[in-house]
Amino acid sequence: MSVSIERLDVRRIRSDFPILGREVHGHALRYLDNAATTQKPRAVLDALRDYYERHNSNVHRGVHTLAQEATEAYEGVRTRLGRFLGGVEPRGIVFTRNTTEAINLVARSIVEPRIGSGDEILLTEMEHHSNLVPWIQLAKRTGARLRHVPITEDGRLDLDAFDDLLTDRTKLVAFAHASNVLGTINPVERIAERARAKGALTLLDAAQSIPHMPVDARELGVDLLAASAHKMLGPTGVGFLWGRPELLEEAEPMLGGGEMILEVHLDRATWADLPQKLEAGTPNVGDVVAFGAALNYLEAAGLAAIRAHEVELTGYALERLRSLENLRVYGPEDPEHRSGVISFYDETIHPHDLATMLDLRGIAIRAGHHCAQPLMRRLGVPATSRASFYLYNERADVDALVEGLEEARSYFG
């Protein structure tokens, strides 16, 4: 049976995002910094306003109507997110501030209690700092050793090296689903299967994949998964950890306080059931509720359609960028093997100068190390320029980028 994927109605989608109507330096905004954060549709902005205008209250503790409404809305998004992730149990979902906090939670609450000197954590050379630094800190506390899967010349994980580095000493394999610099989509199922066979846990940094393609947490076979709402049309200040509930049951809470307890005495306390046990203090109710509207928006557009749109746009952008002489374009050749993130480097222009010149044309790209300094060293550059797409981008955005780049090259070159 073949399933046809509806094409996105990009014009209509664009009209749902008020910010896309603004001008920057007298030019229509061309927002190509979606790997950093995404814009918000009116439905998300409305949900936030509606929450504070009609339902605002603290959750879980109150018996009054507003408290019940706020609790239902907040917990409703947890259930909604469980469906979005392919039908996982809501009690395996913990709301955090962002991906970074979710990864730190895994390090503190799940990995630290079960790791010691001589044990190994396997990461990769393409990780974001938020999937490197918590493990550097953990290694310092526990004496565990960090190993890193190298990348190939075309920006993929070296899977032979992975197979060699994965040993009986490996207690955790933590890696990005999609690289925020190279765009590479990693073979999660293969990695997770081998890790499981060795008895190692797997943590997937899904910050750059979940917003852009259908992701089924259980089908991928990982134990834990982290992502951020702000990269998926939702508000800032919300992220989440999904974990197999059995693992989270054993977790030692990273934060203690209200909401996460069953019973407190002056000298001892017991913990609430999942997921409250791992959500100490008043949660970010309003932003979580608005995140629910973002999930609805993404599902209405269709994750498969969003993915198809980005593959098409990325293919077009790669073709245009690769036609420019002396421009290094990183990552795999085939757009089917990458997300809508393209990093490039031109010897003659510093990425910050390029980003500044493009901004004068209303084009927002990112320049810098993209929180991946070890990867920059591996690529042998101080920084790259990065354009990253989402469902509201169109070919005209790519054309404006390439024209702006050509102008900057002729100015500096």
Ligand code: PMP
């Ligand atoms: N991992 C990856 C792959 C990312 O791209 C990012 C955001 N740039 C993060 C983690 C961290 O996300 P946050 O800043 O929302 O915690």
